[in-house]
Structure formats: structure tokens, C-alpha cells
Amino acid sequence: MKTITTETDLGTYLVRLGDDNLIIAQRLGEYIASAPELEEDLAIANTGLDHLGIARHLYTLAGAIEGDGRSEDDFAMQRPERSFTNALLVEQPNTDFAFIMVRQLFFDAYQVPLWRWLSASGNVDLAGIAAKGLKEATYHLRRSSSWIVRLGDGTAESAARAQAAIEGLWRYTSELVTSDDLEDRLARNGLVPRSSDLAGEWTVTVDAVLEDAMLMRGSDPFQTSGGRTGVHTEHLGPLLAELQWMQRSYPGATW
Amino acid sequence: MVTTRTATLEAVRRLLAGVTDPEIPVLTIEDIGILRGVDLLDDGRVLVQITPTYSGCPAMEVIKEDIRAVLAEGGYDTEVSMTFMPPWTTEWMSDEGKRKLAGFGIAPPRSELTITDEVLCPQCGSGRSKVVSEFGSTACKRLLVCTTCGEPFDHFKEM
Numbered sequence: 231m232k233t234i235t236t237e238t239d240l241g242t243y244l245v246r247l248g249d250d251n252l253i254i255a256q257r258l259g260e261y262i263a264s265a266p267e268l269e270e271d272l273a274i275a276n277t278g279l280d281h282l283g284i285a286r287h288l289y290t291l292a293g294a295i296e297g298d299g300r301s302e303d304d305f306a307m308q309r310p311e312r313s314f315t316n317a318l319l320v321e322q323p324n325t326d327f328a329f330i331m332v333r334q335l336f337f338d339a340y341q342v343p344l345w346r347w348l349s350a351s352g353n354v355d356l357a358g359i360a361a362k363g364l365k366e367a368t369y370h371l372r373r374s375s376s377w378i379v380r381l382g383d384g385t386a387e388s389a390a391r392a393q394a395a396i397e398g399l400w401r402y403t404s405e406l407v408t409s410d411d412l413e414d415r416l417a418r419n420g421l422v423p424r425s426s427d428l429a430g431e432w433t434v435t436v437d438a439v440l441e442d443a444m445l446m447r448g449s450d451p452f453q454t455s456g457g458r459t460g461v462h463t464e465h466l467g468p469l470l471a472e473l474q475w476m477q478r479s480y481p482g483a484t485w
Numbered sequence: 486m487v488t489t490r491t492a493t494l495e496a497v498r499r500l501l502a503g504v505t506d507p508e509i510p511v512l513t514i515e516d517i518g519i520l521r522g523v524d525l526l527d528d529g530r531v532l533v534q535i536t537p538t539y540s541g542c543p544a545m546e547v548i549k550e551d552i553r554a555v556l557a558e559g560g561y562d563t564e565v566s567m568t569f570m571p572p573w574t575t576e577w578m579s580d581e582g583k584r585k586l587a588g589f590g591i592a593p594p595r596s597e598l599t600i601t602d603e604v605l606c607p608q609c610g611s612g613r614s615k616v617v618s619e620f621g622s623t624a625c626k627r628l629l630v631c632t633t634c635g636e637p638f639d640h641f642k643e644m
Contacts, residue, residue, distance in 0.1 A: 269617055269620075269628055272620050272621065272628075273619055273620035278541075279539070280539055280540055280541050281541070287540060358569025358570035358571075359540070361569070361570065361571070361572040362540050366539065373619045373620075
């Protein structure tokens, strides 16, 4: 058992952010060829690619800080479900296009203030990754916001689907902007923000988009969590089974 | 020694001028602004620093290999490293690069100083276009269609 130091904490935190980005990238990848039009398939693929790239850089940095020689692939492919600490929101399975865009809006509205904060982190390597993440997340948010407005202010069918997606995903939103001991320790050293400090901006962003879209916030006050401690919904296991199948069957395979 | 070093770095830079983006082959890595530095290491190897355009840009792996290959042909052993700070911006794209992009049929990124809503169609030069998708064939581009000549075209997004 390693003693907890700022370095081990930072490594744990980087893997957490990496997991968020890897898992949503995989979900977006699953949806390619199911979007309502070809251009949106391209957009979904490229958004996923941005998240995958960020995950790779975060895992690589986590491995360097850890110093045990773990590579980005080791983090992505060789860990069991309980070791993943992504937020529950990003693992929720794709249903329809409205669901994809609502999940993306909720996630983008969290990532923009997160990356903005981290681009001034005391860890310069993390700050560099975050500065790039901020540019990308800002663009993602612009796209997801405009889609939610088009869906909400579109047909009765598109508005109903968007509202159903909001209801279905609302319970996973508080977890994004709730802090824990890990963040508190790192925040005291000026390395990361407390997620709860991002809650205000998240709410303002989401409320403004929903108002433009003539959609309502989720009506069910129930909120759930567990992702940050590795306790997931039943949906992460099957996702990882598909993601990791090759490396689990043929460990270390390269080509 | 100083002249040798300068001469070597110049030779390396000349070789690197032949390394292009595999997805936009008219642009060299210097044109795009992703070549961030060239240096000689104490052990005699060449250090080339590059920065990604987008976090997930799949071309970066190919570009790394191309850099090593072109310098190996010139007799140099090379280490390619990635830098993230400061983050890449389309402001670093050279004017020459922007001209080449337009000639290739891709609307170049506009300067942040003069940004307007107009993106000039690389086919007919019209400033009237509409966005088809916020992403094009790669993450660095989006897809527009010219409302004058009716041709769709990629626009290299400002970043």
C-alpha cells in the first residue's frame, strides 16, 4: 500500500478525468452510423476523437507521475470495472440522438469550467492538456447547445425525446459537480478545482440552453452517485467488455 | 562548433520542410504551426518538438514517424517530443499555408483580429455560405456549403 502523497493523489485524479473522457468517447464511437444524417456521424466521431485524445494525454501523464511504467493502454485496457472512476453520466447507454446530445450538453457544461480552471493549474503539464481541452470543450458545448435548442424548439416528437432524455439523465448530474476528499486535498495545493465550485457555472449554462430550447429541468429530485469510487451502474461492465476484449484475450498484443 | 551546430540545425530544418500533414498534404508541419522547435541534444541526437492541433488528431502518430524517417535518411537520430503549452492556435498557420489551403479547396482559418461571419468559398470566392456541420472530415475542419455556387467545402476552423 503506497502512502498518499500529492503525487499519488494527482495521478488518481488524472485517471478519473481520463476515465470520463475515455468512456464518453467509447459511447460516442458506438453511435457512429446511427445519427440522423451523415454530417452528424462525422461530428459525433470527431467529438469522440477529441475526448479519446484527451484521455490518452491524461493517462500518459498519470503514468509518468506514478512512475511504475504504466502506459495509456494499461490504464484503458487492463483495469477492471471497479477501478474506473468516471462519472455515471458518461457510461449511460445510447438510446436516441436526443439522448446523445443531452448527455453531451451536461458533460460539456461541466468540462468547460473544469478545463478553464485547470489551464491555470500549478501542474504545468496538466495545464497544457487543459488549455487544449478548453478550446475543444467550448466548441463541443456550442454544438450540443445548438442541437438541444433545435430539438426542443423543433417538432413535438423531437421536443418530447429531448425532454425524456433530460428526465432520464438528470439524476446523474449532481455527481459531476460534487467534491470529495481527493479533490479537497489537491485543491489546497492549488492543483485542481473543487467540483462543487463548478456547480454554479454548470447550472447557469444548462438553464440558459434549456430555456432557449423551451425545455424543462429534470423534475425528479433523486440524485445518484458512486462513479468516483468505482461503484457503477450496470452499463459500464458491458461497455468495458467490448472495449477491452482484444487486450484481455491477447494481453499486450500490438500491430 | 557554433557554426557546425547552426549548420546542422539549418540542414535539419530543410529536411523537415519536406514533412507534410498526411491528411492535408499541401501543408508542411511548419505551415500549420505544429513544428515548435528543433534542437541538438548533448548526445548528438536531434530533438524535434511538435504540438497537436487537436487532442485526438490521428495524424500526429504518422507525422512523428515521418519526421524520424526523413531525418534518418539525412543521417540523424531523432527524438520527437510533444509539447502542450502554449496550446496550438490557427494564428500560427503561415500566410503561405493559408494560400496553399485555399488552393487545395479548403477555406483557411480567418485571423482572430479580422474575424467576421464571412468564410470565402474556395471555389468561387463568394462570402455567402452556411454551416452544414460543425465538424468536417477531420476534427480541425467543419463543413460549409456555398450559397452562391452551391458547392460544399471544408473550412479549417479558427482555434
